[in-house]
Amino acid sequence: PFGHMPNSYYMDPSDSCYEICHRVIRDMTQYGVCVLNNFLGKERGLMVLNEVLDMYRSGIFTAGQLVSNPASTEAQTIRSDLITWIDGKEANCHYIRQLISQVDNIILRANKMANNGRMGDYVINGRTKAMVACYPGSGSHYVKHVDNPNKDGRCITAIYYLNLDWDVKRYGGLLRVFPEGTNQVADIAPIFDRMLFFWSDRRNPHEVQPAYSTRYAITLWYFDTHEREEALRNYKERGQPSSSK
Ligand SMILES: COc1ccc2cc(-c3cnc(C(=O)NCC(=O)O)c(O)c3)ccc2c1
Ligand SMILES: [Mn+2]
DSSP, X not given: OOTTSOOOEEOOTTOOHHHHHHHHHHHHHHTSEEEEESSSOHHHHHHHHHHHXXXXXXXXXXXXXXXXXXXXXXXXXXXXXXXXXXXXXXXXXXXXXXXXXHHHHHHHHHHHHTGGGOBTTBOEEEEOOEEEEEEOSTTEEEEEEOSOTTOOSEEEEEEEEOBTTOOHHHHBOOEXXXXXXXXXXXXXXXXXTEEEEEEOSTTOOEEEEEESSOEEEEEEEEEEHHHHHHHHHHHHHHOXXXXXX
């Protein structure tokens, strides 16, 4: 129902990296959004899910809570996810680490394959740690926002969803992207083993609609070399907080 937006692509274990990278380049270039289903396959997807559930039960997640006006009584929360940042080398993160290197592979090779090593005119040379997020249900959400509105260096948002049997009609939690320059929206259900890429800047405002069941995702943000250097230079010169992750 995306009309001009991409249809999500069902990966097959036989898909070569070349085919996957080609699709990422095509969809990112044409739509700025790319959806890959069956990304790891059920078995490895479940192993990642189990590691995330164990992490969540261990209590290391902290509130990513930002409230619009902490002083106000009706503090309308901007977002109500719980998060933890990991680099994947921690104990009990073996399968999350494999996921991260799989995504690194695809992004870095797609960036090289794209015409003269650029995808969307970026040269990608690094990323943030992985942010493991849980929207604990009972209406937790994230208001419409842009991940990187002020050139902090992040060019691609990569989100891996872990939610078995997720039914948006019953549990909400839809990711709605509002691509710039069109009144068409991209509605992306946070279904198990789905991989999503989109440009992190103002081209893709998006929101997480209220979730009524626990909703897990792992997000990586990839850096464009030049934009990141520029952001860090500003940070040093003016002491401006550029996204520290
Ligand atoms: C400096 O410290 C922090 C700590 C945590 C931060 C988390 C986000 C964030 C941004 N976007 C989304 C999102 O769009 N999720 C879409 C989906 O789950 O489908 C999300 O869940 C979380 C942004 C900045 C942060 C800065
Ligand atoms: Mn976001």
